[in-house]
Amino acid sequence: MRRAQVQVQFTWIFSLFAGALILLFFITFILRQKDVSERGLSAEVSAKLDAVLTLAQSSLQTSNNVTIPGDLGFDCTGFVYGGARRPYGNALVFAPGLIQGKLLITYADGWDVPYRASNLLYLTSPRVRYIFLNNSETVHSLFEAMPDAATKQSVEWNITLMASIMPRNDDYVRIILGASSSTLPSYLPGLDALSPEEVGVLGVSRSVSETDAFTVTFYTRNPGAPVMYSPGEVFGVVGEEMALAAVYSSAELFNCTYSRALDHLEHITAVYYQRSRDLLASYRGPGTCAQLYGAAGSSLSAIRREAQRPPTLMSAEAIAANMTALADANQRLKLFSCPTVY
Amino acid sequence: MRRGELGMIEAVMVLVVFFFLLAVGLMVYNGLAGRGAVQRSQEALELRGLRIARLAMTFPELQCSVSNVIQENCVDQLKASAMSSLLSSDSRARQYYYDTFQEARIRVRQVYPTEEEFVIYEREPAEYRRSEATYLPVIVYDPLSSGGTCLTLHGACHFGTLIVEVYQ
Numbered sequence: 001m002r003r004a005q006v007q008v009q010f011t012w013i014f015s016l017f018a019g020a021l022i023l024l025f026f027i028t029f030i031l032r033q034k035d036v037s038e039r040g041l042s043a044e045v046s047a048k049l050d051a052v053l054t055l056a057q058s059s060l061q062t063s064n065n066v067t068i069p070g071d072l073g074f075d076c077t078g079f080v081y082g083g084a085r086r087p088y089g090n091a092l093v094f095a096p097g098l099i100q101g102k103l104l105i106t107y108a109d110g111w112d113v114p115y116r117a118s119n120l121l122y123l124t125s126p127r128v129r130y131i132f133l134n135n136s137e138t139v140h141s142l143f144e145a146m147p148d149a150a151t152k153q154s155v156e157w158n159i160t161l162m163a164s165i166m167p168r169n170d171d172y173v174r175i176i177l178g179a180s181s182s183t184l185p186s187y188l189p190g191l192d193a194l195s196p197e198e199v200g201v202l203g204v205s206r207s208v209s210e211t212d213a214f215t216v217t218f219y220t221r222n223p224g225a226p227v228m229y230s231p232g233e234v235f236g237v238v239g240e241e242m243a244l245a246a247v248y249s250s251a252e253l254f255n256c257t258y259s260r261a262l263d264h265l266e267h268i269t270a271v272y273y274q275r276s277r278d279l280l281a282s283y284r285g286p287g288t289c290a291q292l293y294g295a296a297g298s299s300l301s302a303i304r305r306e307a308q309r310p311p312t313l314m315s316a317e318a319i320a321a322n323m324t325a326l327a328d329a330n331q332r333l334k335l336f337s338c339p340t341v342y
Numbered sequence: 343m344r345r346g347e348l349g350m351i352e353a354v355m356v357l358v359v360f361f362f363l364l365a366v367g368l369m370v371y372n373g374l375a376g377r378g379a380v381q382r383s384q385e386a387l388e389l390r391g392l393r394i395a396r397l398a399m400t401f402p403e404l405q406c407s408v409s410n411v412i413q414e415n416c417v418d419q420l421k422a423s424a425m426s427s428l429l430s431s432d433s434r435a436r437q438y439y440y441d442t443f444q445e446a447r448i449r450v451r452q453v454y455p456t457e458e459e460f461v462i463y464e465r466e467p468a469e470y471r472r473s474e475a476t477y478l479p480v481i482v483y484d485p486l487s488s489g490g491t492c493l494t495l496h497g498a499c500h501f502g503t504l505i506v507e508v509y510q
Contacts, residue, residue, distance in 0.1 A: 007346045011353070018357055025364075047389075054393060058400045077441075089397075089442040116402040116410055267428065267435045271403050274424035282486045330409060339485040339496045340408055 042082035045069055049079070050086050056106035057091055057121045063147035066104040073098050074123070076256035092261050094245040095123035097253060100171050107147045109241045113303065113319065114327040115272055115342030117265050120241055122248045126151050127171040130247065133157055136178025138206050138214070138243070143176075145244050159187050166190040173199045176247055192228070196221035200250070201229050204243050207236075207313060211320035214243040215313050218251035236313030238320055258311055265319075266307040273300040276341045289338035292329045296341045299326040384474075387510045391476040394446055395506040399478065404462070406483040408495055416481040416493070417450050417504060419460075426462050440465060445509050452482045452502040470509040478504040 052066055073080040074095040078087035092111075107122045130150060132143040135157035143154045151170070155161050157177075165188055167173065173191060191199050201219035214237050219229040233251045235258060237243055242261070246254050280293035299322040306322070309315040326341070333340050398404060399415060403425050406416035428435050445467045452458040480502055487498035 007350075011350065014350075014353065018353075022360075047386075051393075054396070058396075087441075090438065110410075112410055114410070116405075116407065116412070118402065119400070263438055267432075267438055268403055270428050270432070270435070271421055271424045274427065275418075275420045278420050278424070279485065284488070334409065337496070342407060342410065 038082070039084065042084035046079070046081050046084045046086040049081060050088065053079075053088060053091070053093070053106070053121060053123075057108050057119050060108050060110055060119065062108070063149045064106045065149060066106055067102055068099070068104045069102075071098060071100045072104065074253065076253060076260070090260065090264060091121060092118055092245075092257055092264070093121045093123060094248040094254065094257060096125075096128055096172060096248070097250050098171075099123065099125045099128075101125050101127050105147065105149045107149075109145075109244070111239055111241050111261065113238055113265065114323050114330070115268075117268050118261060120245055120261075122245065124150055124248055125171065127169075129153070129168065129170040129173045131155055131165060131173065131175045133162065133175060133177040136205065138204055138240075139176055139178050141240060142204060142244055142247060145240065146247065162187045163189055167194055167198075171198075174247065175199070175201045177201065177203055178205055188228075196223060202246055203231075204246065207317050207320070209317055209321070211317055212239055212323060213237070213313060213316035213320040214240070216243055216246040216254075218246075218254070235311045236316030237311065238316050238323070262307045262311060266304055269300050269304040269307060272342060273297060273304060276300060279339055279341070283338070285338060286336065289333060289336050292333050292336070292338070293341070296326055296329040296333075299323075299329065300341075383510065387472070387474045387508055388476075391446075391474045391506050391508040394443055394448070394508060395476045395478050395504060397442060398448055398462075398504060398506060399480070406481070406492075406495060411494070413481070413483070413493055413495065415479070416483050417502070419450075419482055419484045419500075420486070422450055422460060422462050426460060429463055436465075439463060445470075447505075447507040449505050450480065450482060450502055451505060452500050454501040456500075467509050473507050473509045476506045476508075478506075480504045 049068065049072070056064055056066075070082065074093065074097060078085050079093075080086075103126055105124050105126065108119050109122070111117045111120050126149075128151065130146065130152040132139050132152065132154045134140055134143070134154050140154070143152060146152050155165060167190065173194065175188070199221060201221075203215075203217035203219065205215050207213040207215070215234060216237055217234045218232045220232040222228060222230055233255060235246070235254070237246065237258060242258065245257070249257065276293050276297045280290060280297065283290055283293065302322045303319050303326070306315045306318045330340050330342060404417050404421055406413040406418045429439060443463050443465070445465050446463065447461065447466060448463040449459055449461045481492070482500040482502040483492050483495055483497055484500060485495065485497040490498045492499035
């Protein structure tokens with residue numbers, strides 16, 4: 001081969017190599033920029049959603065429809081959008097595990113025990129359907145407490161009416177009934193075709209002591225089994241707001257978030273307990289108020305102790321009984337024109 | 343030098359100039375992007391301060407209330423002091439509130455009628471580049487002051503500022 005021929009070949013190889021290098025550089029640069037931009041966008045959207053949720057949390061008893069850019073995943077301590085996870089600190093958020101679609105319904109309420117322990121934020125989507133089987137006062141009350149913006153319906157406890165419940169194009173169907181295993185709806189043949197991921201049953205009942213304690217039971221679906229739904233996790237909870245929180249949540253999310261709520265209850269009760277002691281220590285008025293501060297302190301101490309225990313009905317009832325005693329002491333302090341405990 | 347060799351050197355020189363310009367372009371781009379990132383992180387710090395201040399103002403642990411009727415923009419002095427002692431004595435509580443406030447310092451400075459300051463929460467990092475303070479005017483409610491009323495509450499109203507410092 002002559003030298004001139006070799007030179008021509010070398011020039012071609014050199015040009016190809018240089019061209020490929022330049023092309024590779026630009027492709028890498030573009031892909032990297034795309035990745036950075038997507039992550040930045042997810043983080044920005046997450047930050048905006050976080051701000052929306054913070055605002056929603058302080059707007060009590062107000063329902064808001066928030067447009068969201070895409071699916072939102074929720075766990076106990078944060079939410080995920082587009083791969084970016086954002087923790088929400090100690091906020092108590094109750095939501096299905098996944099919200100699909102473009103609309104988020106937010107609703108917040110105070111958790112009063114009887115002092116304000118925390119604000120609870122409920123999240124759902126119009127694509128999640130709530131069917132309240134109206135077989136108890138509690139179920140009716142929960143139906144009324146849920147905002148109208150949610151896709152909810154109340155169905156009388158009647159076999160024919162219940163049998164007529166059919167699946168629609170919902171992401172998830174949550175059935176709520178006054179719990180007791182004997183009243184479990186094996187009367188919902190219309191929903192048999194749905195998978196365990198598409199339907200769930202929640203039983204809610206008020207404690208027989210008629211206090212503000214409730215039992216919530218998450219039933220799990222057994223496809224093909226003779227008993228279609230069997231009781232899963234059971235919790236004793238305090239306050240109707242917390243029973244409503246269970247309506248919005250999956251069992252797993254509720255378990256974790258309610259544990260965090262009890263942690264918060266323990267700490268805030270310590271603050272109120274110390275406050276009642278300070279009021280008692282500095283009080284120089286009639287003896288009745290001093291006695292009432294003492295009684296309030298005992299109730300607060302008992303609530304704090306029970307909040308440290310697992311969430312059984314027994315501990316919920318003990319908290320509820322002390323709540324009643326504390327509310328009574330506080331009311332009497334007000335009547336005697338003494339500074340109130342809460 | 344032969345004509346072919348000259349052509350080769352010319353092509354290599356073109357590539358060298360091209361990559362030199364590309365490197366200069368990338369350096370300028372990185373510089374601008376870096377400046378944007380600093381500005382964004384400053385904004386994020388300010389937003390975090392505001393967020394924590396807003397959270398603190400809606401915290402039942404600090405808010406003034408009578409039978410659950412909340413008084414806006416009001417810090418109960420007894421609650422603040424109780425929370426401060428809880429956070430200094432209970433490590434579980436300290437860890438719990440860290441999830442909300444993270445590395446920050448929250449204090450209430452009473453300015454009228456007397457000057458007084460109490461720290462509610464304090465978690466300062468060992469090292470930080472800068473800090474940002476957010477100030478919110480508040481009523482400081484003293485329930486132990488007898489004989490008067492503060493808005494609808496028994497006790498006295500003082501005036502002060504809630505100060506939230508966040509670190510980066």
